[in-house]
Structure formats: structure tokens, C-alpha cells
Amino acid sequence: xxxxxxxxxxxxxxxxxxxxxxxxxxxxxxxxxxxxxxxxxxxxxxxxxxxxxxxxxxxxxxxxxxxxxxxxxxxxxxxxxxxxxxxxxxxxxxxxxxxxxxxxxxxxxxxxxxxxxxxxxxxxxxxxxxxxxxxxxxxxxxxxxxxxxxxxxxxxxxxxxxxxxxxxxxxxxxxxxxxxxxxxxxxxxxxxxxxxxxxxxxxxxxxxxxxxxxxxxxxxxxxxxxxxxxxxxxxxxxxxxxxxxxxxxxxxxxxxxxxxxxxxxxxxxxxxxxxxxxxxxxxxxxxxxxxxxxxxxxx
Numbered sequence: 001x002x003x004x005x006x007x008x009x010x011x012x013x014x015x016x017x018x019x020x021x022x023x024x025x026x027x028x029x030x031x032x033x034x035x036x037x038x039x040x041x042x043x044x045x046x047x048x049x050x051x052x053x054x055x056x057x058x059x060x061x062x063x064x065x066x067x068x069x070x071x072x073x074x075x076x077x078x079x080x081x082x083x084x085x086x087x088x089x090x091x092x093x094x095x096x097x098x099x100x101x102x103x104x105x106x107x108x109x110x111x112x113x114x115x116x117x118x119x120x121x122x123x124x125x126x127x128x129x130x131x132x133x134x135x136x137x138x139x140x141x142x143x144x145x146x147x148x149x150x151x152x153x154x155x156x157x158x159x160x161x162x163x164x165x166x167x168x169x170x171x172x173x174x175x176x177x178x179x180x181x182x183x184x185x186x187x188x189x190x191x192x193x194x195x196x197x198x199x200x201x202x203x204x205x206x207x208x209x210x211x212x213x214x215x216x217x218x219x220x221x222x223x224x225x226x227x228x229x230x231x232x233x234x235x236x237x238x239x240x241x242x243x244x245x246x247x248x249x250x251x252x253x254x255x256x257x258x259x260x261x262x263x264x265x266x267x268x269x270x271x272x273x274x275x276x277x278x279x280x281x282x283x284x285x286x287x288x289x290x291x292x293x294x295x296x297x298x299x
Contacts, residue, residue, distance in 0.1 A: 177205025
């Protein structure tokens with residue numbers, strides 16, 4: 001898989017070159033995002049994740065985004081850094097007694113055997129590990145405004161995302177597989193408030209030792225009218241289907257604030273409502289550019 005990563009990055013770059021010539025290099029923006037997430041998956045695993053992400057965005061109606069994260073991770077058991085967030089997995093699945101089922105990253109469709117019978121939430125005694133660090137997976141996104149935007153009171157977008165496996169999966173920084181997401185997102189100005197929401201389908205690559213289920217995610221929220229002319233408050237709810245057999249679906253909630261100006265800022269806090277979701281998460285972002293800022297609407 002490692003040898004294929006440079007080729008995958010080159011292929012994506014070549015595929016996006018015509019779109020870049022078509023105006024996607026307009027309105028460039030650079031953002032720096034710092035975040036911390038603390039998870040507790042009952043007795044199965046605990047994980048803390050610190051991330052510093054360099055985000056590059058450009059374009060107007062057709063927008064390109066690239067996220068380059070540097071991660072520090074500490075976990076008590078095996079935790080996958082999948083596209084939909086950290087997932088606890090029984091470390092005994094790494095024993096090589098069985099393969100993953102059909103799906104991305106599982107050539108030949110080897111059927112599940114003994115490891116898939118294990119309960120991923122069964123308590124396993126394991127000391128808390130030290131921090132590990134390194135570059136995370138590269139995230140690439142392509143958003144296309146299908147309708148509205150600008151001065152109109154509504155907007156509808158098509159979203160395409162890819163998590164390219166550039167992280168070291170042996171350090172629990174990633175799965176070593178390609179994840180893909182296709183989704184739709186929308187905004188609507190409702191009196192003095194703005195409502196937003198989205199729905200996505202995630203195709204998750206399978207490491208050789210576990211099968212990840214493809215999953216839907218959905219989110220919805222509201223944003224306040226401008227306070228003191230340049231400050232907005234927002235809140236959102238998100239649901240994510242289970243991605244490991246035996247796991248329950250996750251529900252999360254977040255609130256935050258953002259400000260407009262030559263240098264834009266945003267802060268938000270996140271908590272889990274049910275399932276293996278973050279106990280607590282927080283992020284802070286600064287962005288420099290010309291295009292309109294918007295709230296971080298997905299965890």
C-alpha cells in the first residue's frame with residue numbers, strides 16, 4: 001500500500017488540473033486549525049488526539065480543499081483512525097487468524113473467520129500507551145455549488161472527499177487504506193437565522209485484519225444573525241452509522257462561534273451524545289483569504 005501512495009497522489013493531482021484551469025485557483029485561502037479530542041469507549045479503549053492541520057482552499061462555485069494534519073495520539077488499545085473518526089478495535093484481530101470481508105482494501109474478498117466473532121467492546125487489560133506523533137492522512141475535498149449561493153437566501157452543494165493513506169497506521173494514525181465520501185449539503189436563510197445540514201455516504205477501506213462497514217453520516221444545525229456585526233454563533237447535531245460490527249451508531253453535538261474580517265477565526269466544542277463518540281472535543285481555527293468563511297459543520 002505504501003508504494004501506491006505517491007501514484008495515488010499524482011493521479012489525483014492530474015485529475016484536478018483541468019478544474020484548476022477552469023477557475024478553481026480563484027480566492028485562495030490558508031487556514032490553521034488546532035484541535036483536541038478525548039474519547040472513552042467504555043472498557044474497550046481510551047484515546048486522546050491532538051491535531052494541527054494546515055488547510056488550503058481555493059475556488060468559488062467549484063472549490064478545492066486540502067488538509068494536511070500533524071497528529072499526536074495516545075491510546076490504551078487498538079484504535080483506528082478511520083475517515084469517520086477514531087474506532088476501537090480488538091487488538092487480537094491483528095493476530096492473522098483471519099482476513100477482512102469483501103470491500104475496499106480486501107482483495108479477493110476473503111471471508112471473515114474467528115477475529116470477526118470477537119466483541120470489539122470486550123474489556124482487554126492494556127496499559128495506557130505513550131504519545132505517538134506524525135503526519136496524518138491527507139484529506140482532499142471538492143465542493144460544487146449546484147444552486148443558489150452569493151446573494152441568494154439558499155445554497156446547495158455536492159461534496160466529494162477522499163482520505164488518502166499517507167499516515168503511519170502502525171502508530172494508530174490511520175488505517176492505511178483509501179476512504180471516500182460523497183454527500184450533499186445545503187444552507188437556507190430562515191428569517192434572521194441560517195439553517196444548514198448535509199447527508200453523506202462513506203466508503204471505508206478495510207485494513208487486512210478487520211472489516212469496516214460503509215456508513216451514512218448526517219448533520220443539521222443553525223447559525224445566528226451577526227452579533228456586533230461580525231460575530232456569529234452556531235450549533236449542530238450529527239449522527240454516524242456504526243462502522244464496526246458490534247458497535248452502536250454515534251451521535252454528537254457541537255456549539256461554537258466565528259468572526260469575519262481580514263483574518264477570520266472560529267472556535268467550537270464538541271461532545272458525544274451516544275455510542276463511541278468523543279467525550280469532549282475542541283478546536284480553534286484562523287484563516288487568511290478572500291472567500292466567505294463558514295462554520296466547521298462536520299467533526
